[in-house]
Amino acid sequence: MSPIATSTTRYSRILGTGSFLPADRVTNQALADRLAADGVETSDDWIVERTGIRARHFAAPDQTASDLALPAAQAALEAAGIAAEEIDLIIVATSTPDMVFPSTACMLQKKLGVHGCAAFDVQAVCSGFVYALSVADSMIKSGAANKALIVGAEVFSRILDFKDRTTCVLFGDGAGAVVLGASSEPGILATELHADSRHVDVLCTPGTVAGGQVLGSPFLKMDGQAVFKLAVGVLEKVARSVLEKAGLTEADLDWLIPHQANIRIMQGTAKKLKLDLNKLIATVDEHGNTSAASVPLALDVAVRNGRIQRGDTLMLEGVGGGFTWGAALLKY
Numbered sequence: 306m307s308p309i310a311t312s313t314t315r316y317s318r319i320l321g322t323g324s325f326l327p328a329d330r331v332t333n334q335a336l337a338d339r340l341a342a343d344g345v346e347t348s349d350d351w352i353v354e355r356t357g358i359r360a361r362h363f364a365a366p367d368q369t370a371s372d373l374a375l376p377a378a379q380a381a382l383e384a385a386g387i388a389a390e391e392i393d394l395i396i397v398a399t400s401t402p403d404m405v406f407p408s409t410a411c412m413l414q415k416k417l418g419v420h421g422c423a424a425f426d427v428q429a430v431c432s433g434f435v436y437a438l439s440v441a442d443s444m445i446k447s448g449a450a451n452k453a454l455i456v457g458a459e460v461f462s463r464i465l466d467f468k469d470r471t472t473c474v475l476f477g478d479g480a481g482a483v484v485l486g487a488s489s490e491p492g493i494l495a496t497e498l499h500a501d502s503r504h505v506d507v508l509c510t511p512g513t514v515a516g517g518q519v520l521g522s523p524f525l526k527m528d529g530q531a532v533f534k535l536a537v538g539v540l541e542k543v544a545r546s547v548l549e550k551a552g553l554t555e556a557d558l559d560w561l562i563p564h565q566a567n568i569r570i571m572q573g574t575a576k577k578l579k580l581d582l583n584k585l586i587a588t589v590d591e592h593g594n595t596s597a598a599s600v601p602l603a604l605d606v607a608v609r610n611g612r613i614q615r616g617d618t619l620m621l622e623g624v625g626g627g628f629t630w631g632a633a634l635l636k637y
């Protein structure tokens with residue numbers, strides 16, 4: 306990484322976005338039919354009413370997180386007009402990495418056909434993308450990086466217990482990416498990250514690998530109601546806090562892009578912030594909860610369908626296992 310000296314204030318700015326969904330789109334009804342074959346009962350009505358989810362995408366058995374990250378990253382690079390060789394920092398946010406190590410970011414670097422730049426993963430579950438964006442913003446502002454590729458990529462289908470209807474209907478696979486570059490114009494206005502480890506148990510995949518075996522459960526476990534209550538409270542608080550840091554108010558927001566877990570949590574957050582629901586970007590209906598991929602996926606969809614325009618003020622918010630949460634306020 307080669308720092309560039311500047312006399313003006315240095316910010317980071319999104320230069321381009323991209324995303325990718327695996328081909329297998331599974332509707333609620335198709336999932337209910339699959340589950341019924343194993344004696345697990347659910348319905349399209351139940352899933353839509355409680356979550357707003359209508360479909361999700363599942364990766365093929367041989368598709369890894371870096372396989373999904375690659376086309377998302379390539380689309381973001383193309384939108385930014387940047388060659389992969391120009392990137393000097395790669396951060397992948399994921400809780401479903403290709404392997405124990407090397408990092409999924411290194412796997413992505415290899416697939417992009419470049420080498421030499423810093424590459425590492427961030428593990429903050431569904432807050433991962435906001436965490437990664439905040440780290441990249443700090444590195445760019447400090448001069449430690451000039452052009453960063455930040456990707457959220459997940460294959461949550463790998464850690465779902467398809468015998469547990471309380472969790473397996475909620476999640477999907479996918480990837481979203483942004484290219485962040487140094488700029489004399491803001492850019493990212495403020496970020497804030499939090500974790501409260503008193504709640505490690507409400508959402509976890511507690512298994513680990515030891516002695517050639519998986520020790521503990523390799524499946525996602527969640528106390529849905531506890532997560533729901535925690536999420537609504539922290540999402541409002543952190544949004545207000547980053548607005549205050551930037552000297553803005555809710556009235557200045559053009560778009561709210563919260564973690565796409567459940568439409569009721571998302572609408573509840575928008576209402577607490579007194580935002581018109583038209584300002585809420587929601588893709589949970591089509592993507593399900595894709596954990597660290599959910600925010601950049603929703604961002605890219607809204608950029609590409611023209612809802613988000615250059616100069617708009619965006620609030621990105623993550624919340625998830627750990628318990629972690631955070632927000633990034635930015636001018637697109």
Ligand code: ACO
Pocket residue numbers: 346347348351352355356430431470471472474508527528529530532533536564566567570594596624625626
């Ligand atoms: N299909 C049909 N019935 C179901 C299903 C299902 N898929 N899942 C649960 N039920 C049943 C339960 O067994 C229960 O039946 P009972 O009353 O006979 O016992 C009934 O539905 C109600 O169950 P609850 O758990 O009370 O349902 P709730 O209204 O709380 O909704 C949900 C559950 C959707 C998980 C909700 O709690 C929620 O959205 N929580 C937040 C989850 C979340 O956002 N997680 C992700 C955030 S962090 C991250 O992204 C990793």
